[in-house]
Amino acid sequence: MNKTLSLSLISLALLGACTSPSPNAPLRYSVPEQPEAASGVTAKPGWAYGRQAVAAANPLATDAGLQILRAGGSALDAAIAVQMVLGLVEPQSSGIAGGAFLLHFDGQKVTAHDGRETAPATAQSDLFLGADGKPLPFDEAVLSGRSVGVPGALRMLEAAHRQHGQLPWAQLFTPAITLAELGFKVSPRLHTLLQTDPHLKKDPLAARFFYTAEGQAWPVGHVLRNPEYAHVLRRITNEGSLALHEGPVAQAIVQRVQSPPRPGSLSLQDLRDYRPREREALCFDHTAQARALRICGFPPPSSGQIAIGQILGMLSRASAQGPELAGGLPSPDFLHRYTEASRLAFADRAQYVADPDFVSAPAGDWRSLLAPAYLAQRSQLIGAQSMKLATPGQPSGTATSWAPMPAQTEYGTSHISVVDAKGRAVAMTTTIEAAFGARRMVTTDPARPGGFLLNNQLTDFSFAPADAQGRLIANRVEPGKRPRSSMSPTLVFDPATGQLLMSGGSPGGALIIHYTAKLLTGTLHWGLNAQQAVSLPNFGSLNGPTLLESKGFPSSTVDALKARGHDVREMEMTSGLQAIERTPSGWFGGADPRREGVVLGD
Missing domain, CATH: 1.10.246.130 (Gamma-glutamyltranspeptidase, large (L) subunit, C-terminal domain)
Structure with a gap:
């Protein structure tokens, strides 16, 4: 067990418990102490609270959710803030170009909000078959534009916020924008996954952002700033999900998907047409x-x-x-x-x-x-x-x-649980599928460092559309279809x-x-x-x-x-x-x- 990390996490939790302001205090987001210790298995004590709680995969994301709750936000508000920070500090697992399933309890009723990605309108059942008619090797399929599904998480969260949100939409992005601009310290897990991933540095934008000039992952504790992510989030605060599904950001997504190797067919129309399901x-x-x-x-x-x-x-x-x-x-x-x-x-x-x-x-x-x-x-x-x-x-x-x-191999994801002081609750699992998704980074301005990663969610479909006898497989690729999860x-x-x-x-x-x-x-x-x-x-x-x-x-x-x-x-x-x-x-x-x-x- 790494005692330094364990004590750091416990201290952060105790600090949060001891400094809680009065309920519904205005949001004045402050950057918390950031984790720096070694990775690996670390014993954790469990945490007890009286009124409300947030659980997420990174302390910075958890803290963002708690600060939203303390400002009078709902469980859904907190989950949105958590997701936006996770997309910054845990980019290997989820993000604004991914998908999510959200269960919401309003105190009376449970609702299931489906933000799963969809296949492009022109996708066909042979999407992951090679020229020989056989399924592609898994990595070859993942590292292609064909693997990228139409993102759904952001539009789903926007729809859920209209029903269950308390704080203004724009306010929920304050923690992620602040951390993206000021920088966050690379965590042990992010460093380890960057260092061991054989594919991410093949993408020029990702290589420039996540690695040194010598091709080494930024070390643990390195302050990583992502001004492009902050720029995109600011657009989303003003325009809502339209900022991702139309305009310059959408054009940048389509350009990356349709670039070699193995370009995908995702289009601007696919992005415009995406609708979450309740x-x-x-x-x-x-x-x-x-x-x-x-x-x-x-x-x-x-x-x-x-x-x-x-x-x-x-x-x-x-x-x-x-x-x-x-x-x-x-x-x-x-x-x-x-x-x-x-x-x-x-x-x-x-x-x-x-x-x-x-x-x-x-x-x-x-x-x-x-x-x-x-x-x-x-x-x-x-x-x-x-x-x-x-x-x-x-x-x-x-x-x-x-x-x-x-x-068939499946990867990925992150999970968020929140309960607020008014009895509302969220359980949300969110994903870009494999670690670092399709290993394609998106930016609207190559001169501005950073950006966000595209999903490879379509590899959750069956690569083979039918068996040897010609019987169709239920989870095969079809236009507009959501892959099984x-x-x-x-x-x-x-x-x-x-x-x-x-x-x-x-x-x-x-x-x-x-x-x-x-x-x-x-x-x-x-x-x-x-x-x-x-x-x-x-x-x-x-x-x-x-x-x-x-x-x-x-x-x-x-x-x-x-x-x-x-x-x-x-x-x-x-x-x-x-x-x-x-x-x-x-x-x-x-x-x-x-x-x-x-x-x-x-």
Whole structure:
């Protein structure tokens, strides 16, 4: 553990708690102390607050959200401020040229705001096929204009702000603009990812901004200023999302997308035409420790809530052979049952889940995949030995002509959770997909340093549009379609009272589903607090090998799983969980020790 970073984070949290002004004080944004210590796994204490709290992946972003709350902003206002700062200080994970799923609770109702990117109007199903008709290598697809989807996060946040905002739109950008102009200190994580990324410095604009003349990443603590990002944000404060979707910024985006190698077809018309969607949150009932719960998440095009609901539902019906925890860690028996349930859930995910504007739900309702009778039937397939590879089921007896989507790499993202003093809450997962997205930086003025990075979100579509028999894949590329996602922003409620119990989520590509399921299992079933649950070692399966976090489990656990037929792979599983849970005295937040996040509040 790096004690310097741990103490720095704790001190920042305590400072925020001790200096809270009276509620609704005018926003006078001040730059907080910035993290400088080494990267790596850092133990975190968890943070308790009485009225309100913000959890995000970087202390500067968390602090921005808290300052907005203290100025009288809503949870949604705070989330917007957090996102704009993350786009500056954590550009590898999210930004204004990316997408996001936002769950909002106004004290009475949960709303799902879909800011997922879309495929250009001229995109075709062979977008990621080479001249030989075979899928392109993943990196070749990512590092191309073809991978860039029409950005959706900013326009979605603008629409959500019209409904749920309290402070003026322009005021929410003050922290990010200030930090972009004055500069922020490069964090250990940003430095590490810059130094190890083999592709970003191939882009001339990114190389000039993120690296020294010798091609080395700026060192930890280097003050990095981004005047171009500040310029773009100032335009957005005056013009709203039009500043990104029309005019000089839009022209700069299109120019970068349509430049070699492998130019994309994204056009000015695509940017003008983008519209966010407001969807009905997908909620299911769940029982843990004899307590009734209501767990709400995002519907398709996210696969997260369906898969999490299936895993938890099958686990509750599968016969346990022993305790679920052993020595404070998930036991071999639990891991066996969990990964078997995961295989079944991911088989259904590959078969059915895609953009609901293009693909019908099985039996006409996505809840058919969460129906108690269906989950009971699927759970019976969990036996004493690993099935290794699961096949999709048929909810409500529905037959399908879709082909399962082949396994494909997923990356990226960041998560934000906020609860405000008036009982409103946000869970938002936000992304540009791979680290540093398509590795294409956008600027409206090459003489002005900085800018923002484009997403590579279209690589979340299936590269192959059909299988060898010609059956179409639900999550194939189509014009205007949103790619399937694993993002899993989650809100948990007491159904009897309607009271919010938790806001949480994580980055991590397809493993987001397992990280979020771990959080829910640890807090709701095992009685752990949010920090304890977040800090547990990670585990899961994507319907293949059983995945365990490196150095997280004893060899006896690995051996026990192998004895039950599991192909065990130990690997880095760098989650970035953020969670805020209700306590008798207020709120308690946890942040992932694998990343730089903190929880701040009053």
